[in-house]
Structure formats: structure tokens, C-alpha cells
Amino acid sequence: MNRKELDPEASPSAKFGQLLRALRDERGWTQDELATRVGCSGAHVSAVETGRRPPTRRFAASLDRAFGTGDMFERQSRAARHTALIEGFPEYVALEERAAEIRLYEVGVIPGLLQTPEYAATLEADAVRREAITSEQADERVELVVKRQKSLVRSPSPLITAVLDEGCIRRPMGAPSAMHAQLARLLEFAEQPNTVLQIAPFSMGARRPFSLPVTVLTMPDRSLVSYAESAHRGHLERESTFVLPMVAAYHQLQAEALSQAASVAMIEQLRKGTP
Template sequence: MVNRKELHPESSPRAAFGYRVRSLREARGWSQEELAEETEYSGQHISAIETGRKPPTLTFARRLDTVLGTGGGPESFEREFYEMRRGSLLEGFPEYVDREGRATEIRVFEVGIIPGLLQTPEYAQVLANSAVRRGAITPKQAEERVALVADRQKALVRPRPPMVFVIMDESCIRRPIGGPAVMDGQLARLIEFAELPNTQLQVAPYEIGERRTFDRAVNLLMLPDRSVVCYAESHAQGHLDRETTSVQPMLTAYHQLQAESLSQAATVAMISKLRKGTP
């Protein structure tokens, strides 16, 4: 008989996730290879997940829910995935990301850094490494943060992608992160984003002054049922709001900010000048 590694689900959230995958797989009488075929992953991947050697991704968790019939409830693997990340993510953000992956329209405003949906892997890694040096998160949480950025960006290339509206304060593109090479790659990524058929990119320039309607990052989602949710955060906490009476004014303020911001053409021109070293 092939050696069977004993699992200890109490040792870590990752181990608990792997233990549950193995338990449900064996309850169906499936081998690792059979589960791999159903989920369209490799047998080696299933083994690494079950033994805790590899962290699950959001995509894999959702695939498990589809194959094993665990989706849509408190026992879903997707929910467990988000629970694993609560140590490195602000309250409310996991729930926001869940809805972001299903949204028909996404509206983002950001101050100081490039929004996660538009970050290059290098830019995201620099931010995560910085948080580790400050002692805000662990190296493992930094790894998970960068992986989550990549998972979120898959929403932009799904078969029926959402419309994505992004407004960045001018500080986002002028604040140097990670050195010239990282910033140049990031600015190039912004220009590529602006060229997509389902996107709109704008910079809110410094000169609009008090006409900037937000003082902090704001995310607004329109869901398939036409409802709108808002997620906003401070340094210490995040808040997901579903109440129409409070979300609607945020949507109005976003539209007002769009009117004050540079056009997409002027935004791309500003970014191109920065890449050339022109103020």
C-alpha cells in the first residue's frame, strides 16, 4: 500500500482545508487522480493541497465547490478560502472580493497606490514585502496577498467581463514604488488596461482640489440583479455597505468625480509623459 501521510487539521488553516478536501474526496470513493480530472488540475496539485504543502487559490476553491457540491453555503470551500485570509485582509474585504468576481460593473477610486485590479505582480510584491518589513503581516500572508491580486484580475478576462471604471488620484501614478523598472512596468500596464474594450481609466488631477469627492479609497459594484454595494476602508478597517440609502450617494459622488477627472485620452497622455520622464 502506498504510504499515507497523516493529516493534522488542527495544526493550521491550510492543513484543515487539505484535510477536508481529502475527506470529501474519499467519501465519494475518488482517487486524487479522479478529483484532479474533475477539477482540471493535476494529481500532484491535489496531493500538495491535501497535505498542506501548497495554499489553495480562490479559483481552485470555487472549482472544488462546483465538483463536490459544497458551494453557496457556510460549508463552501470558497468561504473557507476567505477565512484563511482574514489574518491579512481587512474586515469586509473577503466579502467584497466574492461579489467583485460576479459583478457586471466595477467602479474604483484609489489614493496613493495603483488599485489592486491593475497592479503588476512586481508592484504587488513590493507592497507586500514592505508590509512584511513593517511587521504588519507575515511572509506567508504576503504570498497569499500577491496571489489574491492575481486571482482578482481574472475577473477582467472572464468570458463576459464586467465594465471596469477606474479613477486614480494623481498621487497613484506619481508616487514611486519599487524603483524605476517596477514603476515603468506598472505605468505600461495602465496604458494596456485603458486599451481594453470594457474599461475606462481616469486620473483625478491635483488641481481639482476640493472638488475631489472622496478622501479615501472607494469600490462600488453593480451585481447581476442590478443592486449596488460599496466597499470603503481606512488604514485599520474596511466596511461593506449594501444599504441603498447610503450606497446611492456614493454612486452619485463617483459620477461627479468622473466629470471632474481627466478624460481617458488625457490620462493616457499624462502616464506616457511620466514614462518618458516628463513632468
């Protein structure tokens, strides 16, 4: 049986997962046996153990009761939860790295897969200013942007379709030179053979089928997964009953959005206004 190697230095969640695995192995329990003891599923234990899902306080407290470790797991979980990445996002990133197709729609800001490091750093610096995250967490987020983009340089290349609300390209972010470089990055993206870039103009009005960002992944086995975020957590949906209507709405969005040629022309016009 192949087991994912854990690097406790990679993140607080990885450190928590290694400790969990070590104590579980020490007692000879399977993931399902531990799950029965703490009142969850074996899949949940696996996700926490491999760092794909941060431990909740309730889960950590249940582990302390099962292992008789006082409040050790609960204390460790605080560091694992104090991370730049919201719950559910690490699991999404793992799927994104394997996806055959990525469809995304973004509102307000350029999506991470298309951000320049300067744009990403500017975005996170403001979060630090608002004390929403620490400077260390800001660095973690910027590093993840770069890592996610590198993971898409593979063969065969995934098909990436990006529809951006017009506000994404009109909202200034940092110095004019940083925005100039970001718009140039979008134009480079549009030139790739495995990409489609469209702008959903303000004039679409009520015809815009989504009011919040959404991503739909098509996996190598052609299964579909959607991902959406609230303020505090991300939600993955694998049930086709819920994902297929989102795909249909996405096709409607593309039909109403500007063509790639018109979208590129709009971005080029904006870029001329930035030094």
C-alpha cells in the same frame, strides 16, 4: 440543497469552517439553530462556515460553549484571524468575481486590479519590513492580486471604471523599471474595450468628492454594493439609501477628472521619464 465544498488546506479560515460544519452536522443542527445558540444570525454562521468571513474571538468562544469543546474553536480562530486579508475583504472579492460593473477610486497606490506582480510584491515587501505582515502573508496578498485579475477575464466582460488620484502614478514604487512596467500596464488597461481609466489631478483640490478609496459594484441583478476599508476591516454596504449617494458622487468625480485621453497622455509623459 447545494453546499459549498470546503478545502481545509485553502486557508486557516477554510479549515475553521470545515471543523464548524463537521461538528454542526454531527449534532444535526441547522445554521439557524446554531446561530440561536451562539447569539448571531444564520447568515453569519454561513459566512464563517464557508470561509467568507474570519471568526472573531468572541464568536469562537461562543462556539466552544455551544459545542462543549473547551477552547478548541478559540485556538483555531487565532490562526484564521492571523491572515493577510482584513475582515470583510474575502466577502468583497467573492462579489467582485460576479460583478457586472466595477467602479473604483484609489488614493496613493495603484489599485490591486491594475497592479503588476512586481508592483504588488514591492508594496507588500515594505509591509513586511515594517513588520505589519509576515513574508507568508505578503505572498498571499500578491497571489490574490493575480487571482482577482484572472477572475475578470470572463464573458460577458465586466465594465471597469478606474479613477486614480494623481498621486497613484507619481508615487515611486520599487525600481524605476518596475514603475515603468506598471505605467505600461495602466496604458494597456485603458486600451481594453470594457475599461475606462481617468486621473483625478491634484488641481481638483476641494472638488474631489472622496478623500478615501471607494469601490461600487453593480451586480448582475443591477443591485449595488459599496466597499470601503478602515485600517483593520472592510465594510460592505448593500442598502441603496447609502450606496446611491456614493454613485452620484462618483459621477461628479468623473466629470471633474481628466478625460481618458488626457489621463493616458499624462501617464505616457511620466513613463518617458522612467527607464
